[in-house]
Amino acid sequence: MNEKGNLLDIQGVSFRHTAQQPVLEDVNLTIRHGERVGLVGAIGSGKTTLLHMIVGLLKPNQGQVEILGQTRSSERDFWEVRERVGLLFQDPDDQLFCPTVQEDIAFGPLNQGKNREQTERAVRNALSLVGMEGYEDRITHHLSGGEKRLVSLATVLAMEPDVLLLDEPENGLDPVSHERIRSLLLSLPQAMIVVSHNVEFLASVTTRCLRVEDGKLKEIVV
Amino acid sequence: MNEKGNLLDIQGVSFRHTAQQPVLEDVNLTIRHGERVGLVGAIGSGKTTLLHMIVGLLKPNQGQVEILGQTRSSERDFWEVRERVGLLFQDPDDQLFCPTVQEDIAFGPLNQGKNREQTERAVRNALSLVGMEGYEDRITHHLSGGEKRLVSLATVLAMEPDVLLLDEPENGLDPVSHERIRSLLLSLPQAMIVVSHNVEFLASVTTRCLRVEDGKLKEIVV
Amino acid sequence: MHITEGVAPASVAAAGALLAAGGVALGLRAMKDEQIPRAALVASAIFVASLVIRLPLGPSSVHPVLNGLAGVLLGWAAMPAFLVALFLQALLFQFGGITTLGINTVTMGFPAVACYYLFSRRIRESKKGREAFLLGVAAGVTALTLSFVLWAGSLILSGKQLAIIVKLSLLPHLAIVTIEGIFTGFIVGFLARVYPKAFEMPHIIKTRSDP
Amino acid sequence: MSCTTHFSGHTVVHRLDPRPRVVATLVFAVLIALSGHYRVLCSGVAVGAFLAMLSKLPIRPLAKRLLRLNLFMVVLFLLIPTTSPGEPMFRLLSVPFSHDGVHLAAGITLKANAILLVFTSLLGTVELSSLGHAFHHLHMPAKLTHLFMFTLRYLDVLHHEYVTLLRTMKARAFRPAMSVHTYRTYGYLMGMLLVRSLVRSERIMAAMKCRGFRGEFHAYHHFHFHQRDAVFCLTSAIVLMLFAFVEWISGGVAR
């Protein structure tokens, strides 16, 4: 991992979903390696949009995105980004689409070109990281909300990303799963951006915090 | 409305979805007329299941359900229940299945055998109750999340039910819509059971609270 | 595999419309009220898939048809489901057309129904994921092959000169049928493992409790 | 993103009652499909072009549709006349184009364009749910109408779910290629979409039951027949009868 320079450098980025009002407008954001950044903001303020833009699932209408030391614009530029930046989706139901937990976790490593044995190891590791050993053959569709959330995180960790983008990882969880996620995040070494409506949670897992408001980003103290 | 006796009396009810562990086990619950009951519980604990059982969409494997003064077991028994008990579904996309708002709200009254004029009146009333006048001809699937939620509630209110069962009515709403729902619920005269993960919200709209845990119901103080 | 607007002369179009009307009427009779949401949702899903999924094939890509799958999931209700889907395709995207709506419904729908009789029960009774996968492949291949035959037939009936189109598309179709088979196989295998209830039509598992 | 948009607008055509529009379109399509004479076909195209202008169809989407259709027609023109036997009409690069073949291809092209234009201007401009209501009032079987409405209602919902699922696959470094892995992945994607749809369909049925549904649909929407609709009916009847008359006096079925 290139430890020099910035992890992420966004300059003058604007984004609009449709003809409507832009969701993000002339946004600047720089994140250095190893930082853990919290992201708050009202519903529909554009937090998810920002994360999706970082991995190139949405393309900005304007501005420049530099990730992992390189300017990225074409779909092909983002292939490398997606192998090194792990995105946890807001809704775990969107993240799990393979029949079994095992296959779902193996999907990423296989796309990265790992062989069978490496993939199996990655699956085992990822499951033990989130404390879900023994879930390999469970049908993803039948898991509970909290289990789905943890397995989703395992699918991301299995790709051994250098950076984590976590979209409301603790949302809709009961207190027990909530605590499990919190301590897991604290134990992970990666740089990360964490979106949440829960400011206490953010304060305990991140090092600094930003608020999305009226299409802009503002540094805040929590 | 029969004001004597209980609104709802559930005795020794058990329910399992499949061969697995039962979701509800030997549950007892009595609700008197006019009460407003909150229901909390972890994800997958069986809150939705309980509401669906009350309107007969799911049939208990064991135990006895008495609603509006009568024991109910067959599908036909529940026809009357469904005309007098309004269920707001957890996901408004499941509830709004007609093309336009107007038709969707009219669906219930028409099934109740109301004529055209009465139905029109019911549609107008329901919309004005939730503060959505002028939405008659809007296409339901173009509505925003908060609007969908309010229209869903209107479809329920249009049937002029004596009891409301509300499954996470404030979930996924921004503060403004949230407040709108809260004050609307406070202004409604009906008895209701409200499911939510938000304890403050429940405290402000209900008179007592129950927690679903390990298949049982427990009275709690909020 | 549509017959485009204008290609079919009146006789062929009328024959297609009559056959389709018969099939759709049977389908509507078989479809209980309770099954309408199911038929509609399956039709929407397949409609979306056939519109946006592009399965890579060499330098190009093909859209799946999934009528075998529709048949296995919906039985006779696949007939009205395809009528609706094809009408919407004609209206929204100009695939097919209205005078050829009957022929195209027949071309898509009847093979689907055939697959229902041939494979639905077997898939329901299959124990292993692999078996379901293979039955799915068979359903996909059978349905699309039958559709091809019906399509070619109606094209040749529409004018002998049009046979050249059939000849030229024979080879590409072989490739398309293969991919459709594999694709359908994976979907059926998935459903058999994750949600076996998919293959039980609601009226088989529960009739209305009160007649 | 939506895949169920119609050509919206505020022209006279948009304001017409959808019921006569459905009927007129159908009769027109049948007449044109039956026709074997260039004057009828050409007038058909002219009527279509006129309606397209009257309903102010947006140029680009319309051009795209016409282009897609006529690309196929170009193939027909190159293929059929050069492969069918018979007297050559002309030669291009010393390849003979047969008389019959050219007429066949020309006939098909005219019919397809005429029907497309009328279909798009008259029906493509109806809000899709009103189209469902029109079908209902034209006594289409109730189940079929409701199947149509439900399908419409959930197309965009499912399309949205598809887009989200595809995004998560991309985020996990998925790149489509001609491989079993790709086909399997799309298979799972589609499987998941179907599972969600089937589960949803059960919840919808439940929601319907809760609102007193007992196996009977009640219609609510009603149309009003205005004077302009009467004018439209009269005009279309005259035009369509004129078509039939010309077809009849031209006699025969020769193209």
Ligand SMILES: Nc1ncnc2c1ncn2[C@@H]1O[C@H](COP(=O)(O)OP(=O)(O)OP(=O)(O)O)[C@@H](O)[C@H]1O
């Ligand atoms: N596919 C889309 N098409 C059109 N508009 C969209 C789309 N996705 C999101 N939006 C709109 O963009 C805005 C920002 O959405 P986004 O999902 O980024 O919000 P968010 O901050 O993540 O909110 P939440 O806290 O609810 O997750 C919202 O107004 C939303 O309605």
Ligand SMILES: Nc1ncnc2c1ncn2[C@@H]1O[C@H](COP(=O)(O)OP(=O)(O)OP(=O)(O)O)[C@@H](O)[C@H]1O
């Ligand atoms: N149709 C079904 N088939 C099998 N299991 C089901 C079905 N519906 C729900 N379950 C299971 O039953 C349990 C209770 O589900 P229920 O929907 O009642 O939970 P809930 O308390 O409403 O949770 P949430 O807060 O997430 O809405 C869960 O474990 C769920 O997975």
Ligand SMILES: [Mg+2]
């Ligand atoms: Mg978000």
Ligand SMILES: [Mg+2]
């Ligand atoms: Mg629930």
